[in-house]
Amino acid sequence: AQSVTQLGSHVSVSEGALVLLRCNYSSSVPPYLFWYVQYPNQGLQLLLKYTTGATLVKGINGFEAEFKKSETSFHLTKPSAHMSDAAEYFCAVSEWVQGAQKLVFGQGTRLTINP
Amino acid sequence: DTEVTQTPKHLVMGMTNKKSLKCEQHMGHRAMYWYKQKAKKPPELMFVYSYEKLSINESVPSRFSPECPNSSLLNLHLHALQPEDSALYLCASSQESRRNSPLHFGNGTRLTVT
Numbered sequence: 001a002q003s004v005t006q007l008g009s010h011v012s013v014s015e016g017a018l019v020l021l022r023c024n025y026s027s028s029v030p031p032y033l034f035w036y037v038q039y040p041n042q043g044l045q046l047l048l049k050y051t052t053g054a055t056l057v058k059g060i061n062g063f064e065a066e067f068k069k070s071e072t073s074f075h076l077t078k079p080s081a082h083m084s085d086a087a088e089y090f091c092a093v094s095e096w097v098q099g100a101q102k103l104v105f106g107q108g109t110r111l112t113i114n115p
Numbered sequence: 116d117t118e119v120t121q122t123p124k125h126l127v128m129g130m131t132n133k134k135s136l137k138c139e140q141h142m143g144h145r146a147m148y149w150y151k152q153k154a155k156k157p158p159e160l161m162f163v164y165s166y167e168k169l170s171i172n173e174s175v176p177s178r179f180s181p182e183c184p185n186s187s188l189l190n191l192h193l194h195a196l197q198p199e200d201s202a203l204y205l206c207a208s209s210q211e212s213r214r215n216s217p218l219h220f221g222n223g224t225r226l227t228v229t
Contacts, residue, residue, distance in 0.1 A: 032214045043119070043205055043220035044158065051215035090157055094214040100170035101146065101212045105157035 002027040002093045004074075006106035014114045019063075019078040021109050023091030026072065032094040033074045034103070035065055039087045047089075050074060061085070086113045118142055119221035121206050127227045130196060136224045138189040138206030144219070146212035147189040149181060150205040152223070158205055164189065165212040196228045 007022040025031050032051050036044040048059025055067040065076045074091060091106040119140045128134050138147065146165045150158035163171035164183040172181075178200075180192040189206055203225050207218040 034217060036220075041222075041225075043121075043222045044207075044218075046217050046219070049215075049217050096214055098171050099212075100163045100165050101209065101214055101216060102160055102163065102171060103148075103218055104160075108155075108157050 002029075002031065002095050002104060004033075004091045004093050004104065004106040006089075006091050006109050008109055009107060010110045010112070012112040012114060013081050015083055016080050019076070019081045019085065019111065021076040021089050021091075021111065023065075023074045023076065023106060024072050025074060025091075025093050027093060031074075033065075033067065034092045034094070035059065035063070035074075035076050036090045036092060036105075037061075037087050038090065038108075044090065047076070081111075081113050083113050083115065086111055119206055119208055119219050121204075121221035121224050123224055124222070125225050125227075127229060128193065128196065129229055130198070132196075133192070133194045135193065136191040136204055136206075136226075138191075138221060139187055140208040140219070141187060142208065142210075142219065143186075144208035144210050145186055146209045146216070147183060148207040148209075148218060149189070149191055150207065150220075152203040152205055154202075162191075163212060170212060193226075196226075198228050201226055201228045 035047040050067045058064045095102040149161040152158040162181045182190040203223045205223045207220045209216040
């Protein structure tokens, strides 16, 4: 089975500072990886995905992530944090089970932005 | 705005009630999913439908009964639930049930079982 581990259940940064949210994966096949964001009382919104090709993936809201096979990592970054970035962030890996896709999520990282 | 619509937004039900959660998408997606999310936890997969056929049931108790009447609609029928079933229930869809097909989520139904 594939899995992802998010290091740090809570990350706090100042407005304008670099955001770095860590995700490591475990997969016996080439992984398909996703980052989602969840604002309070809402569903999950796709930030970006890595399937094949370019290892640096750009997403919405200024976020990007780099797939590093040697480190089994897919960390999410944003150069300058904004107050509106405060939310829960989930890293996920896609599995193929019983002929269908199963998205397996990490435990999540709550991002707090300090003014 | 989300392209996956879930109703109702909130639901309170007693343990003897029967209710249904509804989910609708008009993106032409052929795979639909039910996830359950407890507070401060990640979503957990319950069911996957692909081309209107049930593909995955993650050993969900029979008091939860999914239904996919057509490719745009997904229902979750609830009966004799327990207080521990209180959670946010998320519906999602993807173009197809392939590993590289991202899921689009609705805003969920917050269920409270009393």
